[in-house]
Amino acid sequence: MSLHPQAEAYLKLLPADATPFFSELTPELIAEMRTMDAFVEQRGPILPLPLVRDEAVAGVRVRIYRPQDGDHPLPVIVYFHGGGWVFGDVDRNDALGRDLAVRNGSIVISVDYRLAPDHPFPAAADDAWSVVKDVFARPEAYQADPERVAVCGDSAGGNVAAVAAWQARDAGLRLAHQVLIYPVVDVAMDTESYRTYATGFGLGAGEMAWFIAQYGGDPADPRLAPVRLADKAGLAPATVITAECDPLRDEGEAYAAQLAAAGVPVELRRYEGAIHGFFGLPGCFDQAIEAREYAAARLKEAFR
Secondary structure, three states: OOOOHHHHHHHOOOOOOOHHHHHOOOHHHHHHHOOOOOOHHHHOOOOOOOEEEEEEEOOEEEEEEEOOOOOOOEEEEEEEOOOOOOOOOOOOOHHHHHHHHHHHOOEEEEEEOOOOOOOOOOHHHHHHHHHHHHHHHOHHHHOEEEEEEEEEEEOHHHHHHHHHHHHHHHOOOOOOEEEEEOOOOOOOOOOHHHHHOOOOOOOOHHHHHHHHHHHOOOOOOOOOOHHHOOOOOOOOOEEEEEEEEOOOHHHHHHHHHHHHHOOOOEEEEEEEEEEOOHHHOOOOOHHHHHHHHHHHHHHHHHHO
């Protein structure tokens, strides 16, 4: 393990172990933290687009980005933000939603799924699935091409994206692709990467235990832990992105291996020296741009 110099610089801004802080969070402090963003400048520019609108889909708030003028159908990326199922929203991820739309030439539907602990498991997964189903049921409402729909998510968002992918398969809906960025796909917390990167690398094991406790659910339920899904055959082709110095690295890579073993076309890319969360902070990490370009190339290939 050798941390990327930009990861080293970023980590100097963070406590070595935030577990004591998280363990003392009250509902009031959680609500306050949701309104704060110390890294808003590092999330990237707010790119102008022909269309950006908020609406409610089956009671779920979404923000829709269209990168081109006109009303002709475009491919669609349904995007789910990270934040441990507790933090994050479409506002905090606005720069990323716009970037994904421009970079991929696609409509992006950014989903404001309900957050724990106010709305525990399986609220986030249920909201994600409600939106994906609606895109297939009403493609004209999104100016979407129903033959070119992908899901994408990072961290906890990668979790609900992976869950939506197998729910789509089981419902007979064909996703073109799934992009899982350092996803939470297990909650056992028993991998080598959890032991190696337990503290001092940004997201720590203690914080993940707190996030998992807030969301709740049965660790054997594949809606919480997609690695536990018995049959992965026929799932959408996948791109899995991991960070070398991340507790979640091994479970993401194990999930990619499971998909491959089930005959699912999958490509895994690990970013050496990177830490959890790098994808969302292009102002801190050059690897964020590299990973976004890689994901865009994979999505464009899938949409073709």
